[in-house]
Amino acid sequence: MKNVLVTGLNGRLAPYLKEALERKEVNVVPFDRTVINIEDRTAQVRYLKNHNIDSIFHLATGPEKWVAILASIAKELGIAFLFTSTESVFEPSSEGPFTPDRKPDATSEYGCYKIACENSALEANPDTIIARLGWQMFDTFEADNLLTHVRDMHNEKGFLYASTKWLPAVAFVQHTMQCLLDIMAAAAPSIYHVGGNENELSFFDIVNLINKKYGMQWDIREGDDPARDGRIVDERVPCGLLSEVLK
Known part of the structure; x- marks a missing residue:
């Protein structure tokens, strides 16, 4: 990875990914939705080509159509595409731990939206990398995270x-970002679970x-209550232990 497009840099998680990439001396190119129309495929292709993008991390929220557009562009340009999804694709009443081959069964609006995004990405680009994340813990009580x-x-x-x-299903955010880097470096299309617990x-x-x-x-x-194993697990994705951060 040399020039990476990251969406969602105005959100909570993408800035941590940017920091992790820049520590690896990777050039991070933001996607500014105030400048680029997310429905304009031609403009997005031009933007990626102008910045010599070789990988896309799609962390932003947005319509399923945008996910499909970015995924299809990645396929057209022959570059890696990673979409971050969530453990919320599984119904809260379902019993885990949840492995990547477990069929999503969410009925909530957000869970169904994420399932639809996953499907849109895979339909547009079968080589899409999907990384499902759990609850994130930052190292401060600022912003929305496990601590707050x-x-x-x-x-x-x-x-x-x-x-x-x-x-x-909970992980320390820096551990999660390292997992995303490792998954992208391997560039093996699949659905991955970044667990942490x-x-x-x-x-x-x-x-x-x-x-x-x-x-x-306190x-x-x-x-x-609740009484359930809600973890997402994946033996291919070793994640740092939360207990080591909290000791």
């Missing part, structure tokens, strides 16, 4: 019920580790 969500849950009631029987921490375990690491002095109460 747990903090807000506690502050709302002054205490927090945390299930010992729920194994969430490989040592099977319960939500109760995670909350207590956060409480201890950041000195929050009132954490043991619960048993």
